[in-house]
Amino acid sequence: MAVTADAVKQLRDLSGAGVMDCKKALDETGGDVEKAVKVLRDKGIANAEKKSGRETGQGLVDSYIHAGGRIGVLVEVNCETDFVARTEQFKSLVHDIALQIAGIPTTLVITEDQLPPDAEGTPEETVLMKQTFLKDSSRTIEQLVKEAIAHTGENIRIRRFTRFELGQ
Secondary structure, three states, X not given: OOOOHHXXXXXXXXXXXXXXXXXXXXXXXXXXXXXXXXXXXXXXXXXXXXXXXXXXXXXXXXXXXXXXXOEEEXXXXXXXXXXXXXXXXXXXXXXXXXXXXXXXXXXXEOOHHXXXXXXXXXXXXXXXXXXXXXXXXXXXXXXXXXHHHHHHOOOOEEEEEEXXXXXX
C-alpha cells in the first residue's frame, strides 16, 4: 500500500517526528497510523538511550500549587540548550512533572537507584520515573520523558524536586 501525504501528516501531528521518520514508520507498518505511532515511540526510546550521557546544563524550575494552597511543588528539569528550555513542549513537560509530584504524595525519589533500602511502598508508588502518568495512564513518567527526548533531540533529566504539604 502506498503511503499518502495525509497519512504522513497525521502521523507527524500525533508523534511530532520528522517527515522521513513518519514515512519510514508507515512503510514498515503498511500504512497503519496506530502501529506507526508505536514504531516511532519504540525508536524514540532507543534514541533516547543514546542521548542519556549528554550534559544537561540548561532547563527550567517550575512550581505548582494545588488544593487552595495546601500542596506545593518545586521541580527542576534540565535539557541541553536554552533553546529547548524555552519551547512550549518543554515547559508543558516540566509543568506536567510538577503536577505529577503534587498528585502522588508517596513520591520519594526520581529514579530507583536513589530509593533507600528501608523505603515503604512499591517503586510504582515511590519512584517518580516508574509512576503511571496521571494525565495518560497508558504511559509512565519515564516514557513521557523519553518521548520528549525523541521529539526535542536533546537529553532531558529531572534533576530534583521538593513537595510541600501544609501541616506535614
